[in-house]
Amino acid sequence: MPVYVYWGEDDFALEKAVVELRDKILDPLWTSFNYTAITPEQPNAIIDGLNQAMTPPFGAGNRLVWLVNTSVCTQCPDNVLAELQRTVSVIPETSYLLLTFRNKPDERVKSTKLLKQFATIKSFALISPWDAEGLERAVKEAARNVGVTITANAASMLASSVGNDTRLLYNELEKIRLYSNGSDKSQDEDVVLSLVRNTTQNSLQLAAAIRKGDTDKALTLISELLAASEPSLKIVATLIGQFRTWLCIKMMIESGERNQQEIASSCEVGNPKRIYFLQQEVKSLSLSRLVSTLPLLLELEVSLKQGAAELPTFQTKVIELCRLCQAN
Structure with missing residues (x-):
């Protein structure tokens, strides 16, 4: 499907997914012609984005139109809904429409129901700090993405250290990757203890x-x-x-x-x-x-x-x- 909806409070993970999608579908030589990011401050942002999504790409590759922090899944005026209904099902295969926002889509809004039929929807919600298993899974997945092998104990320690801060997690894994210097050896908890800030x-x-x-x-x-x-x-x-x-x-x-x-x-x-x-x-x-x-x-x-x-100041209040x- 040429329509994507990314939502969630994990800004780093969401932005990373946007970059991956952009690199996947755009020809790097034609990116400046075929990539448009539209912010909500721009007049008629949603309708403008829909119109651009219907425009064939220039040169090689595809077109990507990104509606940044859009409100279409929380409040959608009738004229915007009508344009969405007219457009979303007929976007050309060479054009992609991406909608991103922080809050969960409101299931009661007609635009949300419509997008669920035609869009690929991905959640980037923050993992609860108490969800130890979820945090450890996120660490292991990030380690694979970065190209670092770590032990189970190291993953647990890293999850405890960075919590649900995805940006910090990738920064710390990058340090571990540089420290490993291309070694296939699994990095253990001693490495994490010596390199990672526990915050x-x-x-x-x-x-x-x-x-x-x-x-x-x-x-x-x-x-x-x-x-x-x-x-x-x-x-x-x-x-x-x-x-x-x-x-x-x-x-x-x-x-x-x-x-x-x-x-x-x-x-x-x-x-x-x-x-x-x-x-x-x-x-x-x-x-x-x-x-x-x-x-x-x-x-x-x-x-x-x-x-x-x-x-x-902290000492006084803590006491x-x-x-x-x-x-x-």
Whole structure:
């Protein structure tokens, strides 16, 4: 099919797939004539893209029209829908139409139903940080793409280190590839330990240390993260996300909800099997204490955005948060 729909929050993986598609269908000598990327700011972007997709390519190869960050699968005016219905089924075999956006297509929208009939749809959703098996599969697939052989333990360690940051994963695998210098030998966990920055997992470990009120460990982790040049606002975002999840879980427990599927849906936890472990994690924390953590985290975020010194600001708030969690 000459129509492709790519969606998801994994920007790096999605952009990589776009490049692969472009290189696959375009003649490199005619790319400047046959490749068009249309952003939503351009007037009549969708209709213009559809019209260009109906235009035969110049010279050799095919034509690719890319509608970047289009809203066609979330809201589609009647005139755009009519043009889509008229065009999508008759696009020439030498022309390709690519639509990309971050959010999942709305199944209720007529344009989504239409594209499901004629388009190849691929998801580039981020893997949940808790999905250890999914993260390890992603590491192994990326290693094959880069041309690196790693052991199972090394894949597990790498998955724990980079989490669902695909861009960072490929950067770290490239370092391992250069280190291996073309060797067929499987690179083990010692190589990963020596070359790879452990950031995502440490941010989650920091959240766990704060939850347990372990001030010493929390202060050590924040020092290590900042020393490794981990962006301070990214650390705060991880903490806020984790504590919001814990708060939601606690609220559902307090309300008497026991259905793990319902709790997972309400708290936006991708894997319902994770709910049991989250329930155990918040068992010793009171609802009021969890509620009180969020203002402190937001104060931390505001201070950092206003240019406060990172380490002392983090240390002060981490101590406050640990003391708060100790008070249960």
